[in-house]
Amino acid sequence: MQIECASCENRRMNAYSKDLRIKALGALERGMPRKEAASTFGVSLATLKRWLKRRREGEDIAPRPSPGRTPRILATEEQRHALWEQLESNHDATLACHCGLWENETGVAVSVATMSRAVRRLGWTFKKVGGGHRTRRTVQGFLQRTPKRDRSQAAEVRRRVLDQRSAHP
Numbered sequence: 001m002q003i004e005c006a007s008c009e010n011r012r013m014n015a016y017s018k019d020l021r022i023k024a025l026g027a028l029e030r031g032m033p034r035k036e037a038a039s040t041f042g043v044s045l046a047t048l049k050r051w052l053k054r055r056r057e058g059e060d061i062a063p064r065p066s067p068g069r070t071p072r073i074l075a076t077e078e079q080r081h082a083l084w085e086q087l088e089s090n091h092d093a094t095l096a097c098h099c100g101l102w103e104n105e106t107g108v109a110v111s112v113a114t115m116s117r118a119v120r121r122l123g124w125t126f127k128k129v130g131g132g133h134r135t136r137r138t139v140q141g142f143l144q145r146t147p148k149r150d151r152s153q154a155a156e157v158r159r160r161v162l163d164q165r166s167a168h169p
Contacts, residue, residue, distance in 0.1 A: 015063030016043060021051055025061070028052070073102065073110050073118045077166060080122065082106070084162050087124050088155055095119070123161045 024041045028034065028048070038045045054061050074080050086101055093101065095112045098119070103109045110118075 015066070016047070018062045021061045021063075024048060025051060025055060072108050073114060074121060079106070080162070080166060083118060084122060084124070084158070087119065087122070088158070123165060124158065 020041060020043075024037055024043065027037045027040070032040070034045055034048055038048050051061055074083065082105065083102070086098065086105065090098065090101060095115050099110055099112055099115050102115065
């Protein structure tokens with residue numbers, strides 16, 4: 001009996017589940033030969049030996065977390081504040097322009113998609129602050145323009161959001 005995964009041909013390999021590891025090690029404990037266990041569970045002989053060694057040394061046999069990529073932006077609190085200041089001082093700039101500004105400031109080139117994720121993670125929005133051409137009715141029944149909010153008021157709100165997010169990461 002061999003366990004196969006037909007849908008895994010063109011996919012990136014994920015770690016073997018803890019359940020599979022426990023089943024394979026249990027089969028070895030019951031006396032199944034290593035080569036047979038490796039082919040039955042669809043793992044290599046080296047993988048079985050590694051799992052046996054980890055269990056023998058008292059380590060957990062669960063998969064270790066994947067290290068992932070090193071963040072190029074927002075890795076430190078200083079970078080978070082630097083990007084926030086850049087967004088505040090260039091609030092009308094496009095994401096591509098912010099990528100160029102970030103590269104000039106830090107020397108690290110980032111893509112537009114990376115900048116977009118970083119900006120979203122900070123809670124920054126590119127929506128307009130003021131009421132623009134919208135109108136509202138007053139108590140007297142006259143139409144009156146909605147007063148535009150001051151940009152400094154919006155900046156203060158954004159600053160508070162950043163402080164809250166950095167206090168609770």
